Amino acid sequence: MGKENIRTVARLRRKARVRKKVLGTSERPRLCVFRSAVHIYAQIIDDVQKATIAAVSTMTPSLKEALKGLKKTDQARLVGKSLAQAAKEKGLEKVVFDRNGFLYHGRVKALSEGAREAGLNF
Numbered sequence: 001m002g003k004e005n006i007r008t009v010a011r012l013r014r015k016a017r018v019r020k021k022v023l024g025t026s027e028r029p030r031l032c033v034f035r036s037a038v039h040i041y042a043q044i045i046d047d048v049q050k051a052t053i054a055a056v057s058t059m060t061p062s063l064k065e066a067l068k069g070l071k072k073t074d075q076a077r078l079v080g081k082s083l084a085q086a087a088k089e090k091g092l093e094k095v096v097f098d099r100n101g102f103l104y105h106g107r108v109k110a111l112s113e114g115a116r117e118a119g120l121n122f
Contacts, residue, residue: 015101022098023047031083031095031115031122033108040076040107042083042115044095054086076107080114087120097122 024030024047034041041057058067058075063082067075087095095115102108116122 011101013101018098018101022096024096024098028094028096029053029092030098031112031120032098033100033102033111035076035100035102035107040072040079040111042079042111044083044087044090044092053090053092054083056083056086073107073110076110077114077117080111080116081118083111084115084118084120088118093119094121 022030024045026046026048029044029046032043032045039058041055041059043055044053045051046053056063056079058064058079060079060082063078066078070078087093097112099108099112104112112122
């Protein structure tokens with residue numbers, strides 16, 4: 001395994017434990033969140049067809065201008081709202097939330113609340 005960060009190893013264990021139970025289907029795909037030190041990424045994934053339905057992040061060109069000058073939690077909330085709008089355009093209302101082993105607070109929580117505010121149900 002080498003000298004990996006203990007927090008990263010713990011997150012990957014939590015991720016594996018949750019992914020045993022969480023599966024995205026066509027009717028109810030999986031909303032997966034990844035958080036790095038600077039950016040946050042969110043995807044809606046259909047695990048049955050192995051396809052990404054929608055993806056938005058702080059790197060998305062259409063959001064970059066709107067995110068300037070905002071705190072990271074506010075950026076995450078805006079990413080969540082944008083992802084919910086993209087999902088609605090594809091005809092999705094319900095998803096399963098996959099926090100990807102991250103604790104549910106801070107930016108992960110802000111992203112999920114933003115998605116809920118924009119009308120996504122989970």
